[in-house]
Amino acid sequence: MTINIEFDPTWGEELSDRFQKDGPWGNWELYKLAIEMEKHFIIPEFEGLQAPQHLANLKPLPHQLEVAKQVIEKMNGKAILADEVGLGKTIEAGLILKEYMIRKLVKKVLILVPASLVSQWAFELNTKFHIPAVAQKKSYVWDQFDCVVSSIDTAKRSPHREKIYEQNYDLVIIDEAHKLKNHKTKNYEFVQNLKKKFCLLLTATPIQNRIDEIFHLVSLLKPGHLGSQTGFIEKYKSGDRNIKDDKHLNELVNKVMIRNRRADTGIEWTKRHVKTVLIDFNKEERDLYNAIDVLKGNQDYAANVGFTMMTLQREACSSREAVYYTLKNMLKKRENPTPEFEEKIQFLIKKIEAVKQNSKAEKTLELIKEINDKVIIFTEYRATQLYLQWFLKQHGITSVPFRGGFKRGKKDWMKELFQKHTQVLIATEAGGEGINLQFCHHMINFDLPWNPMRLEQRIGRVHRLGQEEDVHIYNFATKNTVEDHILKLLYEKINLFERVIGELDDILTRLEFGKLENHLKDIFQHSNSEGEMKIKMENLTEMIQFAETMKKREEDSLHAAGGNSSIS
Amino acid sequence: MQQEEIHQYLERYFAANDCEILENQPGFLTVQLTIDMDKELMNRPFYWHYLEKTGGIPNPAKLTIITDKNNTPDDVKGEMIHFGAPRLHQIFQSTKKLAGYIRLFEDSKVLQNQQRPLYPWLGVNIKISYQCDRKRDVFRSFGLNMINGGLVENFQDYLQTKRLTPKIPDLCFTLSPIIMPKSGLHRIETFLKQEILDEDHEWAEQARRRWEEDLALLDHFYEDLEEKPESYQIEKEALREQYEPVIKIEIINGGIFYLTQPIVK
Numbered sequence: 136m137t138i139n140i141e142f143d144p145t146w147g148e149e150l151s152d153r154f155q156k157d158g159p160w161g162n163w164e165l166y167k168l169a170i171e172m173e174k175h176f177i178i179p180e181f182e183g184l185q186a187p188q189h190l191a192n193l194k195p196l197p198h199q200l201e202v203a204k205q206v207i208e209k210m211n212g213k214a215i216l217a218d219e220v221g222l223g224k225t226i227e228a229g230l231i232l233k234e235y236m237i238r239k240l241v242k243k244v245l246i247l248v249p250a251s252l253v254s255q256w257a258f259e260l261n262t263k264f265h266i267p268a269v270a271q272k273k274s275y276v277w278d279q280f281d282c283v284v285s286s287i288d289t290a291k292r293s294p295h296r297e298k299i300y301e302q303n304y305d306l307v308i309i310d311e312a313h314k315l316k317n318h319k320t321k322n323y324e325f326v327q328n329l330k331k332k333f334c335l336l337l338t339a340t341p342i343q344n345r346i347d348e349i350f351h352l353v354s355l356l357k358p359g360h361l362g363s364q365t366g367f368i369e370k371y372k373s374g375d376r377n378i379k380d381d382k383h384l385n386e387l388v389n390k391v392m393i394r395n396r397r398a399d400t401g402i403e404w405t406k407r408h409v410k411t412v413l414i415d416f417n418k419e420e421r422d423l424y425n426a427i428d429v430l431k432g433n434q435d436y437a438a439n440v441g442f443t444m445m446t447l448q449r450e451a452c453s454s455r456e457a458v459y460y461t462l463k464n465m466l467k468k469r470e471n472p473t474p475e476f477e478e479k480i481q482f483l484i485k486k487i488e489a490v491k492q493n494s495k496a497e498k499t500l501e502l503i504k505e506i507n508d509k510v511i512i513f514t515e516y517r518a519t520q521l522y523l524q525w526f527l528k529q530h531g532i533t534s535v536p537f538r539g540g541f542k543r544g545k546k547d548w549m550k551e552l553f554q555k556h557t558q559v560l561i562a563t564e565a566g567g568e569g570i571n572l573q574f575c576h577h578m579i580n581f582d583l584p585w586n587p588m589r590l591e592q593r594i595g596r597v598h599r600l601g602q603e604e605d606v607h608i609y610n611f612a613t614k615n616t617v618e619d620h621i622l623k624l625l626y627e628k629i630n631l632f633e634r635v636i637g638e639l640d641d642i643l644t645r646l647e648f649g650k651l652e653n654h655l656k657d658i659f660q661h662s663n664s665e666g667e668m669k670i671k672m673e674n675l676t677e678m679i680q681f682a683e684t685m686k687k688r689e690e691d692s693l694h695a696a697g698g699n700s701s702i703s
Numbered sequence: 704m705q706q707e708e709i710h711q712y713l714e715r716y717f718a719a720n721d722c723e724i725l726e727n728q729p730g731f732l733t734v735q736l737t738i739d740m741d742k743e744l745m746n747r748p749f750y751w752h753y754l755e756k757t758g759g760i761p762n763p764a765k766l767t768i769i770t771d772k773n774n775t776p777d778d779v780k781g782e783m784i785h786f787g788a789p790r791l792h793q794i795f796q797s798t799k800k801l802a803g804y805i806r807l808f809e810d811s812k813v814l815q816n817q818q819r820p821l822y823p824w825l826g827v828n829i830k831i832s833y834q835c836d837r838k839r840d841v842f843r844s845f846g847l848n849m850i851n852g853g854l855v856e857n858f859q860d861y862l863q864t865k866r867l868t869p870k871i872p873d874l875c876f877t878l879s880p881i882i883m884p885k886s887g888l889h890r891i892e893t894f895l896k897q898e899i900l901d902e903d904h905e906w907a908e909q910a911r912r913r914w915e916e917d918l919a920l921l922d923h924f925y926e927d928l929e930e931k932p933e934s935y936q937i938e939k940e941a942l943r944e945q946y947e948p949v950i951k952i953e954i955i956n957g958g959i960f961y962l963t964q965p966i967v968k
Contacts (some may be wrong), residue, residue, distance in 0.1 A: 138900075138904060138907050138948050138950055139947075139948075139949045139950070140740075140896050140899060140900075140949075140950045140951075140952065141949060141950070141951045141952065142892050142896070142952045143952060143953045143954060144950070146803070146954040146957070147884070147885060147888045147889075147954070149803075149804065150804060150884045150885075150888065150957065150958070151883070151885045153804050154883075154884045154959065158806070159804075160804055160805050160806045160807075160869065161801055161802035161803060161804055161805045161956070161958075162719050162720075162801070162802060162805075162869075163799050163805065163807060163867055163869070164715060164718070164719035164781070165716070165719045165798055165802035166802040166805050166956055167714065167721065167863070168715055168716060168798050168802070169798045169799045169802045169803075169956055170828050170859060170955060170956065171712070171794050172712070172798055172799070173828070173830060173842070173955045174842055175704050176840075177830065177840045177841070177842050178838065178839055178840050179840065179841065180837055180839055181837040181839045182837075182908060183832075188786060189786050189787035190787055191785035191786065191787065192785075197917070207837070208837070211836045211913055211946075212836055212943065213945075214944070217873075238837075239832075239838070240787045240834070240836070240837070240838055264787075265787045265788065265789060267789070305944075316927055327934050328933060328937060330936050330937045330938075330940060330944075331938075331941050332918075332941045332944045332945045333836075333945065354924065357917065357920065358920065358921050358924040358934075358938055359917075359919075359920030359921050359922070359923045359924030359925075360920055362923065362924075363924050363925070363926055363927055364927070365926070365927050366927075371939065376729060419727075433768070449729075481958075493714075651867065659829045667813065672880050
């Protein structure tokens with residue numbers, strides 16, 4: 136077999152030169168030192184990790200070291216790192232990157248992360264890994280620096296995009312890679328056209344509901360590993376078929392993906408204390424909530440009326456401001472509203488005006504005072520966020536807002552303000568992802584999202600590695616509302632809040648019925664009586680419980696067979 | 704590299720570069736840099752430029768390096784150094800740069816007052832890297848007799864048993880090399896390449912197999928497309944860079960050694 140052998144000619148040329156000129160010559164002691172030093176950098180084996188001995192200040196956990204080793208030795212440096220939230224995927228990626236840099240297999244590195252995490256990634260790589268990573272600020276960083284951290288939204292735009300394509304990257308790391316599951320997006324296309332010699336995709340939720348999502352993710356990393364596009368779609372026509380159905384597919388995915396679960400790591404986690412706080416509407420709030428029924432049977436909406444009502448009802452459980460905002464938008468969108476429609480909206484606005492107090496906000500205030508420590512409040516609605524900030528301020532409590540739409544610098548600043556100066560951070564859903572707040576251990580869910588995965592993400596912000604205290608979670612639900620139902624009939628029944636992060640994801644993917652959220656909407660919209668709704672909810676929870684039993688059985692048999700599958 | 708080893712390394716580095724060691728305790732080291740070393744390590748070209756223009760009095764920095772925090776009094780402020788620290792890396796690079804080329808003479812005890820010939824040798828220390836998507840290195844050290852072309856291994860170990868000086872010792876004279884450094888080095892290169900080719904290259908075969916497997920997958924992925932998109936070519940090139948086995952030979956340092964012996968073992 137022929138192998139290319141490259142002999143570096145530069146040293147020899149200069150030797151001849153110096154020999155002619157008789158010098159300058161080095162010092163014997165330094166000469167010997169240089170050899171000793173080089174011998175320390177000689178890595179005689181293809182296998183094994185060198186990085187840990189270069190990282191005096193970092194104590195990687197056993198599972199993190201194992202991941203790094205496996206990615207380099209078994210997966211050839213292309214992998215989906217899919218540990219559950221909070222197990223330290225960043226550390227794993229850092230170890231792999233460091234190892235490649237030490238072995239001089241990687242020089243140019245591109246790291247694409249959510250905007251809110253750019254500074255944090257750069258900071259961690261510099262401090263924990265001694266990797267001179269820079270956060271992208273001006274376009275010139277692309278060719279000036281070897282290791283750049285950027286948000287994907289910046290990177291994909293001109294002129295950055297063109298600059299990036301000109302670079303010759305050795306390693307591309309993408310955090311929160313589940314956002315790339317849709318192959319029709321610009322982000323996907325951008326990443327697809329990046330040259331990826333080595334590539335790490337980081338995600339805590341690799342498989343959500345549809346089987347083609349994992350196909351697209353894997354195809355970014357290793358095109359063809361799961362077959363061709365047409366071939367794959369042909370084979371798995373129903374998009375929401377369960378990946379677990381196909382043992383072969385499962386095996387293939389495991390070749391490019393590593394997933395550790397909390398339970399496997401043997402790490403002691405701090406406790407999670409979950410408390411449901413039931414709130415009574417005051418009279419005016421109840422009036423508003425009930426008044427939303429007037430929209431029922433309105434011909435103006437046709438198919439959408441159920442959905443709109445549901446949204447408004449959920450908003451009514453949060454704040455009157457949230458309801459008002461949606462109503463205003465509804466009115467604006469309609470070009471020629473019928474007088475009947477306008478009348479109904481006006482009627483609701485009257486009801487809003489009648490509401491003088493927000494019962495949840497009152498309770499929140501009471502709780503914050505009682506806790507007397509840092510608190511994160513999560514809400515689904517921006518209007519509620521603004522209201523809460525104002526409301527708390529009235530009572531002498533300062534808070535900072537946090538939203539997905541904030542620019543990176545602002546996010547960092549808000550986090551900093553929260554850590555150093557204010558007691559409360561109020562985050563909307565989009566702000567829930569990609570910010571680590573383990574210095575805080577009280578969390579209020581002011582209202583509840585319908586996607587349980589989003590709840591997990593919220594909890595994962597605080598209950599993660601590095602959290603040294605027990606975490607307290609307070610779930611607010613207004614009595615006798617949709618919110619109450621979803622909390623009691625679903626989240627509590629399936630023990631959502633007690634679960635380790637990531638487990639639910641796994642269970643839900645076992646169910647062949649598509650998005651859970653759609654089922655919930657269906658139940659609430661099409662049930663004619665409360666009794667019917669409860670029965671339907673019960674069916675749903677039973678399905679989930681059934682899937683859980685199945686999962687447990689599978690795992691038991693796997694363990695019995697001595698098998699070790701990283702995704703089941 | 705252990706912390707004590709690093710400490711010793713730094714001690715020797717600064718001493719070899721004529722820097723006065725002001726304090727040397729088990730946990731830390733304070734050195735007075737020379738002007739040259741300040742320029743080498745402190746990264747302040749503007750200061751030196753300014754000083755040279757204005758004719759000011761140079762004030763090279765003092766550097767305190769902490770190798771063991773627990774063994775250092777709290778009032779000692781300095782840079783914490785460990786194996787991965789950028790400063791140590793800089794010093795390593797500097798060592799390599801300052802000691803890339805050398806010429807030395809063997810200083811042997813001469814019994815009688817008689818002239819003694821010294822034979823020219825070309826010595827080189829080499830790092831060989833076997834690289835695909837993984838990498839391993841091997842250290843080799845060769846000596847080539849520049850008169851008769853004799854080649855020996857582990858030359859550096861041999862040299863380190865000898866007393867060597869940068870000045871030609873009294874009563875010694877050097878023989879002129881017949882083989883010039885350039886062709887001497889070429890001989891070593893040819894020898895080494897042949898030897899490498901004769902090795903077992905299972906690692907490279909395996910890498911090629913991984914490469915072919917991934918290539919087959921890639922072709923399969925795009926098989927339905929008559930005209931392959933750009934992403935196909937990009938990925939193909941990425942696979943080549945990822946897997947293609949290559950052996951790189953890099954010279955760490957080397958030079959001319961005038962030794963008393965025409966043959967060494």
